[in-house]
Structure formats: C-alpha cells, structure tokens
Amino acid sequence: MHYEYAIEGGNFSKAGLASSEVKKKLRQLNVDNQVVKRVVVALYEAEVNIVAHAYNGTMNVEIDEEKILLVLQDSGPGIPDIEKAMEEGYSTASPEVREMGFGAGMGLSNIKKNVDHLDISSEIGKGTRVEMITYINRGR
Amino acid sequence: MRDPDFHHALKIVRELCIGCTHCMNICPTEAIRVKNGKAVLIDNRCVDCGFCYRVCPVNAIIVEQDDFDRIFEYKVRVALVPAVMTGQFADNITTRQIHSELMELGFTHVYEVEQGVEVLYETMKEYLENRKETKPLISSFCPAIVRLIQVKFPALVDNLIHLKPPLDVSALDFRRQLAEQGYDNNETGIFYITPCAAKIAAVKSPVGEKNSPITGVINMNFIFNKVFTRIKQRKGNSCIIPETRNLTGRAIMWSLTNGESTHTGGRSLAVDEIHNVINFLEQLENEEMKDIDFLELRACDESCAGGVLTTANRFFTVERLKKLAARAGDGVTGNKKDNNMIERAKTRLKKQIPIQPVRPRSMLKLDEDMAEALRKMKRVEEIGKCLPDVDCAACGSPSCQSFAEDIVQGYAKLNQCVFVQRIFEKKGILSSEESFSIMKEVWGSDKLDKNC
Ligand SMILES: Nc1ncnc2c1ncn2[C@@H]1O[C@H](COP(=O)(O)OP(=O)(O)O)[C@@H](O)[C@H]1O
Ligand code: SF4
Ligand SMILES: [Mg+2]
Numbered sequence: 062m063h064y065e066y067a068i069e070g071g072n073f074s075k076a077g078l079a080s081s082e083v084k085k086k087l088r089q090l091n092v093d094n095q096v097v098k099r100v101v102v103a104l105y106e107a108e109v110n111i112v113a114h115a116y117n118g119t120m121n122v123e124i125d126e127e128k129i130l131l132v133l134q135d136s137g138p139g140i141p142d143i144e145k146a147m148e149e150g151y152s153t154a155s156p157e158v159r160e161m162g163f164g165a166g167m168g169l170s171n172i173k174k175n176v177d178h179l180d181i182s183s184e185i186g187k188g189t190r191v192e193m194i195t196y197i198n199r200g201r
Numbered sequence: 202m203r204d205p206d207f208h209h210a211l212k213i214v215r216e217l218c219i220g221c222t223h224c225m226n227i228c229p230t231e232a233i234r235v236k237n238g239k240a241v242l243i244d245n246r247c248v249d250c251g252f253c254y255r256v257c258p259v260n261a262i263i264v265e266q267d268d269f270d271r272i273f274e275y276k277v278r279v280a281l282v283p284a285v286m287t288g289q290f291a292d293n294i295t296t297r298q299i300h301s302e303l304m305e306l307g308f309t310h311v312y313e314v315e316q317g318v319e320v321l322y323e324t325m326k327e328y329l330e331n332r333k334e335t336k337p338l339i340s341s342f343c344p345a346i347v348r349l350i351q352v353k354f355p356a357l358v359d360n361l362i363h364l365k366p367p368l369d370v371s372a373l374d375f376r377r378q379l380a381e382q383g384y385d386n387n388e389t390g391i392f393y394i395t396p397c398a399a400k401i402a403a404v405k406s407p408v409g410e411k412n413s414p415i416t417g418v419i420n421m422n423f424i425f426n427k428v429f430t431r432i433k434q435r436k437g438n439s440c441i442i443p444e445t446r447n448l449t450g451r452a453i454m455w456s457l458t459n460g461e462s463t464h465t466g467g468r469s470l471a472v473d474e475i476h477n478v479i480n481f482l483e484q485l486e487n488e489e490m491k492d493i494d495f496l497e498l499r500a501c502d503e504s505c506a507g508g509v510l511t512t513a514n515r516f517f518t519v520e521r522l523k524k525l526a527a528r529a530g531d532g533v534t535g536n537k538k539d540n541n542m543i544e545r546a547k548t549r550l551k552k553q554i555p556i557q558p559v560r561p562r563s564m565l566k567l568d569e570d571m572a573e574a575l576r577k578m579k580r581v582e583e584i585g586k587c588l589p590d591v592d593c594a595a596c597g598s599p600s601c602q603s604f605a606e607d608i609v610q611g612y613a614k615l616n617q618c619v620f621v622q623r624i625f626e627k628k629g630i631l632s633s634e635e636s637f638s639i640m641k642e643v644w645g646s647d648k649l650d651k652n653c
Contacts, residue, residue, distance in 0.1 A: 062579065080487050081487060084486065085565070088565040089567045089574060090574045090575060091568065091569060091570075092571065094561065097356060098356050098486070102487070124575070126572050197571070
C-alpha cells in the first residue's frame with residue numbers, strides 16, 4: 062500500500078494529521094501495537110519538523126507485510142550539521158515555536174530511537190529528506 | 202475474535218425501533234447499523250456508553266436491569282448508592298431521607314458507594330508512585346472508557362490503572378463487614394443503583410477480575426421515581442433511620458469531573474464526554490502530549506452527574522454535590538470510629554483491590570492476518586473511490602468509509618448506496634425496481650410504501 066500526504070510548513074494546527082491517518086491504517090492492518098506506537102511517534106516528530114522548520118513537504122508511506130517505509134521530503138532551509146541536529150536538546154526553534162510546546166530538541170533523537178533504519182540527507186537552501194524503515198516482525 | 206462473555210446492558214427493542222439512524226450517527230465507536238429498517242448493535246464494538254439511549258426518539262433502546270423483586274430473594278438486602286443519587290434531588294431533601302425511603306422500599310441496609318474512596322485513595326497513591334515511569338496512567342474508574350481503550354486504543358491498555366473502582370472496593374468491604382456481623386454471605390444481596398449502562402456491563406462481565414462482588418443492578422431513574430413519589434406523598438416524614446457514615450468531601454466529588462485528578466498529584470488532567478476523550482486519546486497516541494502523569498477520563502459530560510440513567514439536570518447535580526463536599530471538608534471524617542473502619546478495610550482489602558491487566562480487543566483490524574488485511578484494505582480503498590463521501594447513511598452504515606469496510610467484510614453490498622444505484626441505473630446494469638427492493642432490504646417496507 063502506498064500513501065502520500067502533503068504537509069504545510071508553519072501550520073501547527075494541522076501538525077499530526079498525516080501521522081494519525083497512518084496510525085489508523087496500521088491498526089486496520091493489525092500491526093503489532095508496539096510497532097504502531099514506534100512508527101507513529103517517529104512519523105509525528107518528522108512531520109512536526111517540516112511544519113516547524115521547513116516551508117512545505119510531503120510524506121510518503123509504503124506498507125507491505127515486512128516493513129513500513131516512510132519518506133519525508135521538504136523544501137526548506139536544510140540542516141547544516143546533521144550530526145549536531147541529532148543531539149538531544151539541540152534546537153534552533155524560535156521562541157514562538159517553543160511557546161507552542163514544540164522545539165525541545167528531542168525530535169530527531171526520538172526518531173532514531175524508534176525506527177530500525179534512519180537516513181537523513183539535506184541540502185542547504187533546498188530541503189531535507191528523512192527516510193525511515195520499521196520492520197514489522199522484528200523481535201516478535 | 203469475539204469475547205464470548207461480553208455483556209451489554211443496552212438492548213434495542215426491535216418492535217419499537219423506527220430505524221431513524223439517530224443512534225447510528227452518534228455512536229462514538231460506529232457500533233450500530235440499520236438492517237431491515239431496524240438498528241442493530243455490533244457487540245464487539247459497543248462500549249456501553251449509552252449515547253444511543255439518550256438520542257433515541259422513541260425509547261426503543263433500553264438499559265436492561267435486574268428485576269427489583271430480586272432483592273427479596275436475599276435476607277440481607279443492601280442498596281449500594283452513589284453520591285450522584287443525592288444530587289438527583291433538591292437541596293431540601295437530605296441523603297438520610299433518600300436512604301430511609303430506600304429502606305422503606307425493602308432494603309435492609311443502605312451504603313454509599315463512595316465509602317470505598319478513602320480505602321482506595323491510599324492504595325492508589327502508592328500505586329501511582331510505583332508506576333511513575335508509565336506516562337500517563339489512566340484511571341479505570343469509568344467502565345465505558347476502559348472498554349473504549351480496549352477496542353479503539355489498544356496500545357494504551359497498559360496505561361490503565363489496574364485497581365478496582367470505588368464501587369467494587371465498597372461492595373467487598375460491606376460484604377466483609379456484614380460477614381463480621383454474623384450475616385451469611387450467601388444470604389447477602391448487594392444491589393447497585395446505577396447511573397449508567399456501562400456500570401451494569403462492568404458488573405455483569407467485569408474486565409480484569411473474575412466475578413463482581415455485586416449481586417444485581419437497578420437503574421437510578423427507576424429508583425428515583427419510586428423514592429421521589431414517596432417523599433412527595435409523605436411530605437418528608439419517613440420512619441426508618443438508616444445508619445450512616447459521613448463521606449469526606451473528596452469522596453462526594455470522586456465521581457464528578459476532576460474528582461480523581463485533583464488528588465493524584467503531578468500533572469493530572471480530566472477529560473469528560475466520550476467524543477472529547479476519543480479526540481484527546483488520538484493526540485495522546487502520537488505522543489503529542491508528553492509528561493502527563495495521570496488522566497481521568499469519563500464517558501459522560503460532567504462525568505457521573507451526566508450518566509444516562511440520571512434524571513436531574515447534570516449541572517444542578519454538580520452544584521448540589523459541591524455544596525455538600527464543601528461542608529464535609531477533605532480528609533477523613535474526624536470520627537474515630539469511621540477512621541478505624543477505614544484503616545481496617547485498607548489492610549483487609551489490600552490484596553483484593555488490584556485487578557488483572559486489561560487485554561486489548563481491537564475492533565479496528567480488517568483481519569488477523571496482515572496479508573489478508575492488506576488485500577482487504579486495497580479493496581476498501583477501491584470501493585471508497587466509487588462512493589460519494591457524503592456520509593448520508595442511506596446504505597445503513599454510519600459513513601462511506603464504514604460502508605466500504607462493511608462491504609469488504611461481507612456485511613453489506615455496494616448497490617445499497619443510493620449514489621451507486623443511480624450510476625448503475627444509468628449504465629443499465631441495475632433496474633429501478635431492483636434498487637427499490639434493495640432499499641426495502643435496508644430500510645424495511647414501511648418507509649417505502651408511501652403514497653407520495
Ligand atoms: N526538516 C527540517 N528542516 C530544517 N531543519 C530541521 C529539520 N528537521 C530538524 N531540523 C533542525 O534540527 C534541529 C533539531 O531537530 P529536533 O531534534 O526535531 O528538535 P526540535 O524540532 O525540537 O528543534 C532543529 O532545531 C532544526 O534546526
Ligand atoms: S462517566 Fe460515570 S455515569 Fe458515565 S459511563 Fe462513566 S461511570 Fe457511567
Ligand atoms: Mg522536532
């Protein structure tokens with residue numbers, strides 16, 4: 062199954078909608094609860110990062126019996142130092158964004174913790190691509 | 202997979218049902234369909250919240266209760282009454298008066314459910330402390346919420362607090378007290394006066410415990426009418442004086458919104474009304490809300506004051522109980538005898554208060570087998586493309602999405618959709634006579650045998 066969702070930069074009231082849709086699909090597919098939980102947390106963080114840090118983007122979801130592949134591609138400022146961005150607590154979020162309860166700097170590290178494979182590539186001034194894979198039957 | 206012993210207190214009376222779809226449209230778990238002009242309940246989706254009961258215009262949905270005369274099968278007949286019962290009456294009618302009328306009706310003992318709160322309170326504090334790392338811990342007070350989490354939020358079952366609600370704690374405690382006083386346990390019937398269908402379901406098929414200490418359940422509106430009539434006729438001169446133990450303010454408020462959350466410490470939140478709860482839990486599952494320690498979730502607006510079997514306006518009920526609570530004050534009553542009783546109950550019941558972990562029973566999955574579920578999902582999506590997305594419910598399902606799922610699961614046929622019928626008719630693959638008879642299958646003949 063393949064799904065694509067558009068993500069609007071700066072629109073915090075809509076942040077999380079695409080993740081919720083994907084969660085519903087995974088539940089319908091009877092994917093293990095713990096796997097759903099992990100995928101949804103990672104997806105949500107990645108979605109919010111586009112809303113908070115980029116201009117706009119897309120979320121592509123590919124589900125088969127083995128794995129869930131998630132690709133989030135945005136056009137935005139890009140990440141100059143990915144390694145640094147991955148550090149817990151590192152954030153460039155504006156005070157306004159923090160005011161809204163986002164921007165604790167835990168997003169990327171949280172993603173890393175929750176998926177089996179993570180690949181981030183970024184081009185300054187152009188955008189960022191986050192690819193995540195979660196295997197469905199691992200550890201079961 | 203279906204729970205074999207899953208009891209529902211809500212029943213649809215076929216003869217009365219006019220198939221109006223009010224219930225189907227309000228049901229928070231999409232547990233109702235219309236077939237042959239009658240609403241039908243899908244057992245393993247229903248959480249007994251009772252919203253259907255509220256909206257039915259012809260009273261075709263009933264809450265099944267035990268026959269009142271069943272109480273007379275017991276020598277010791279205990280009425281277990283929640284504080285919201287007092288809240289059904291105006292300020293000038295006292296709790297004592299209400300209880301004494303209950304005894305006139307045939308009960309030998311009247312106890313308040315919330316007596317169990319003080320016993321539970323300490324156990325709960327300890328429990329919250331021990332499970333601090335689980336965030337948030339979710340109260341298991343409201344049985345409709347426990348079931349909602351089982352069927353719709355299976356990933357959250359481990360967040361539920363595995364402790365009995367005050368009702369069960371009280372029932373156990375009173376059973377013990379009566380036994381100590383020399384009464385035979387087999388001759389003791391404990392009857393709960395319930396404000397809702399969910400509590401009945403919980404008594405008849407408990408989640409996380411083997412059997413309930415409660416013998417039977419009687420609907421609050423039924424008892425209210427009886428008591429109110431008597432009080433009016435008697436003009437306030439009742440004869441029997443029941444023994445009472447005063448409730449603390451905390452106990453009086455426990456079943457109302459914020460009743461638990463104000464005492465749990467940490468970051469505690471209360472959400473009431475089941476549709477609100479669903480929205481909230483959707484967000485919670487995404488971990489959009491972090492660092493909440495405790496969640497009090499109740500199916501009814503204004504919690505038990507808004508139970509489907511209550512009679513009084515819920516806001517007046519809350520007002521009255523608030524006044525009573527303010528007068529009672531918090532903490533234990535100060536009465537030495539009461540305090541001793543609570544202390545004793547705590548030690549005795551310690552082992553009985555915990556319940557077993559709650560199992561998920563997801564209603565969302567299209568199939569146990571993921572490969573099959575994937576195939577079904579593809580079908581659902583193909584069908585979805587043919588449907589108009591107007592959620593008119595003329596097919597007998599609450600939404601186009603649920604209709605598509607019903608088709609794939611074999612519960613409905615595509616040509617039940619009135620829009621699809623028009624498309625098929627235009628294509629010449631369905632005659633208008635055929636459409637007509639399909640609609641009769643969904644809606645019964647009454648609605649279609651009209652002279653227009
Ligand atoms: N899609 C993105 N586009 C641009 N910058 C990003 C993006 N995602 C993350 N970043 C950068 O990485 C930092 C750390 O991200 P994260 O760990 O999610 O923390 P937070 O979003 O709370 O700041 C962000 O503050 C931001 O500078
Ligand atoms: S909030 Fe109270 S009255 Fe309403 S369903 Fe839950 S327990 Fe019953
Ligand atoms: Mg982030």
